[in-house]
Structures are given as C-alpha cells and as structure tokens.
Amino acid sequence: MVNETNNNTGGFWGRMKDGLRRSRDRLIQSVDTLLDFQALDEALFEELEALLVQTDMGMLTTERVLERLKERSREQRISNRDELFEALAVILEAELCATEPNRTLTLTGDPSVMLLVGVNGVGKTTSAAKLAHRLKTSGYAPILGAVDTFRAAAIEQLQIWGERVDVDVIAHAPGADPAAVAFDTVKAAVARKNDVVLLDTAGRLHSRKNLMAELEKISRVVGRESPGAPQEVLLVLDATTGQNALRQAQVFGEVVAPTGIILTKLDGTAKGGITFAVEKETGVPVKFVGLGEGMEDLQPFEPAEFSAALLGIERPSH
Ligand SMILES: Nc1nc2c(ncn2[C@@H]2O[C@H](COP(=O)(O)OP(=O)(O)O)[C@@H](O)[C@H]2O)c(=O)[nH]1
Numbered sequence: 001m002v003n004e005t006n007n008n009t010g011g012f013w014g015r016m017k018d019g020l021r022r023s024r025d026r027l028i029q030s031v032d033t034l035l036d037f038q039a040l041d042e043a044l045f046e047e048l049e050a051l052l053v054q055t056d057m058g059m060l061t062t063e064r065v066l067e068r069l070k071e072r073s074r075e076q077r078i079s080n081r082d083e084l085f086e087a088l089a090v091i092l093e094a095e096l097c098a099t100e101p102n103r104t105l106t107l108t109g110d111p112s113v114m115l116l117v118g119v120n121g122v123g124k125t126t127s128a129a130k131l132a133h134r135l136k137t138s139g140y141a142p143i144l145g146a147v148d149t150f151r152a153a154a155i156e157q158l159q160i161w162g163e164r165v166d167v168d169v170i171a172h173a174p175g176a177d178p179a180a181v182a183f184d185t186v187k188a189a190v191a192r193k194n195d196v197v198l199l200d201t202a203g204r205l206h207s208r209k210n211l212m213a214e215l216e217k218i219s220r221v222v223g224r225e226s227p228g229a230p231q232e233v234l235l236v237l238d239a240t241t242g243q244n245a246l247r248q249a250q251v252f253g254e255v256v257a258p259t260g261i262i263l264t265k266l267d268g269t270a271k272g273g274i275t276f277a278v279e280k281e282t283g284v285p286v287k288f289v290g291l292g293e294g295m296e297d298l299q300p301f302e303p304a305e306f307s308a309a310l311l312g313i314e315r316p317s318h
C-alpha cells in the first residue's frame with residue numbers, strides 16, 4: 001500500500017539530517033557543557049529555542065514544545081544529551097499527531113483523480129512523476145495528464161518522466177485548454193482501465209480569480225467524467241522557501257480546498273520546521289515529502305522519522 005509505514009527509510013530520511021548539522025553540533029556542545037554542571041538551565045532552552053525557530057517552526061509551536069520539554073526533563077530527570085534530544089523528538093512527533101491528521105491518499109475512486117497544484121518551480125511535475133512511480137510500484141495503474149499547457153517544455157518534461165517511470169502521459173499541443181487535457185486524461189483512464197489519474201497543472205499565479213476559475217473548471221470537467229473526482233487536490237510546496245511556502249499555502253487555501261500537501265526539497269534544507277507551521281496554519285495534512293530529484297525520492301510523511309531526522313538523531317524507540 002502507498003502509505004504503509006516503511007521501516008527501511010533510514011537512508012531516505014537521513015538526507016534531511018545534513019541541513020541542520022552546524023547549528024545542531026553547536027547546540028550539542030552547549031548541552032554537553034551545561035550537563036557537566038548537572039543543570040538544564042534557561043540558557044540551554046534558549047539555545048534550543050533558537051535552533052527550532054531557525055527551522056521555521058514558528059514561535060508559538062516552538063514555545064509550546066519547549067514548555068513540554070521542560071516539564072519532561074523535570075519529570076524524567078533527563079541528565080544527558082541523548083535523552084534530551086530523544087524527549088524532544090517524541091514531543092515533536094506528538095505535536096504533528098495531535099489532531100490525528102489523515103495522511104493517506106484516497107484511492108477509492110473509479111478512477112481516483114488527483115490534481116497537483118502550486119506555483120512554478122516547487123516540484124509539481126517531478127512529484128507527479130514520483131507519485132506515479134510509487135503508485136505503480138504498489139500495484140496501481142496510474143496515468144499522467146499534462147494539464148500545464150502553458151509552455152511546450154512543461155509538456156515535454158512530463159513526457160520524459162512518463163517514459164522514465166513507464167506510465168502513459170496524455171498531452172495536447174502547447175496552449176490547449178487545460179480542462180480539455182484533464183477531461184481527455186480521465187477518459188483515457190476509463191478506456192485503458194487506469195485506476196489513478198495524476199494531473200500536473202500549471203503554476204501561474206497571474207490572478208486568484210483566473211486560477212480559481214481554471215481549477216474550478218478542471219474539477220467540474222473531471223467530476224463529470226468520474227463521480228466524486230477530484231478525490232485529491234495536492235498542494236505542492238517547496239520547503240526551502242520557508243515563509244514563502246506558508247504564504248503560498250494561504251493563497252491556494254483561499255482558491256482551492258487542498259486535501260493534502262506535498263512538501264518538496266527537504267533534502268539539505270534547515271527549514272524543515274516549516275512542516276509544523278504549514279499544517280498548523282492551513283489545517284491540511286502533509287501527505288508526502290520530497291527528498292531528492294530521483295523517481296524514488298518521494299515518501300509518505302512519517303512524523304516519527306521526520307522529527308528524529310530534523311534533530312539529526314536516530315528515531316527513538318520510545
Ligand atoms: N533537491 C530536490 N529537488 C527537487 C525536489 N522536487 C523537485 N525538485 C527539483 O525542482 C525543480 C523544479 O521542479 P518541477 O517539478 O519542474 O517544478 P514545477 O514547476 O512545480 O512543475 C526541478 O529541477 C526538480 O528536479 C526535491 O524533493 N528535492
């Protein structure tokens with residue numbers, strides 16, 4: 001299944017650990033020095049606060065998390081660095097699970113139609129292809145639609161990916177009506193017995209009104225061809241853009257109703273904390289994360305693995 005927990009992701013999540021390394025190493029030194037004196041004092045928590053804020057976690061979340069860590073360090077008499085970081089990872093995980101977000105993809109449609117939306121360059125096309133690959137590997141029969149008809153290069157890019165992951169791509173000429181491509185892709189899916197339709201949309205944010213009209217038309221047209229479609233509207237956000245990603249989430253949240261977020265480019269960024277802020281501000285669950293440019297580099301979001309990787313530690317066994 002697509003969202004099932006894979007315990008073999010150490011290497012994958014490991015790619016996230018580099019981004020924060022320098023500040024974490026500095027923190028670890030401070031922790032060790034302070035622990036020599038057997039005291040978890042204010043200065044240490046201030047450094048931890050700076051570290052978490054630096055990940056773009058947001059002030060409110062950071063403060064709440066550190067309050068809990070203080071409580072726990074008193075209760076459990078935390079006396080070494082590993083215990084402290086493990087306790088913090090467990091608190092971060094709990095923070096991401098507090099509202100019990102539904103992170104699974106809806107795959108019950110006939111076919112299930114998924115729209116990938118987001119501004120230019122965030123990784124929509126790449127994520128559509130990676131998701132197609134992932135679904136195919138899990139036994140589904142996906143098909144891709146080149147709904148971004150704005151540039152010829154965008155269509156070609158998806159076609160090249162389609163060949164690479166061995167998934168059919170439905171495309172029209174550049175400049176064609178995006179909704180017509182969406183419609184044809186769903187029709188092709190029905191005819192070819194594809195059970196998942198992945199639509200790679202354009203990312204122009206020329207105006208909210210136009211974007212809304214275009215995405216509404218696409219939704220209406222695919223809904224006519226397949227009842228209940230689109231089952232998913234996946235908002236793609238680039239983690240390296242920090243606060244900008246947050247703003248994009250807000251804008252798109254006003255235009256469409258995203259059912260999930262794909263957070264890309266978490267490899268090598270120190271801004272992974274944006275995950276917390278994005279979920280808090282939008283109420284939309286992060287369903288997948290991108291940690292590289294290859295076809296395998298998209299994984300279901302796993303709060304425990306993610307929280308540990310953000311702190312650069314192995315996943316605590318609890
Ligand atoms: N490092 C890294 N690069 C990514 C990731 N996802 C996408 N990219 C790169 O980001 C660039 C833009 O991606 P693209 O899919 O064309 O974005 P789009 O304009 O939203 O369709 C490409 O060079 C991708 O290879 C990721 O998870 N990690």
Ligand SMILES: [Mg+2]
Nearest residue numbers: 124125148154
């Ligand atoms: Mg694209």
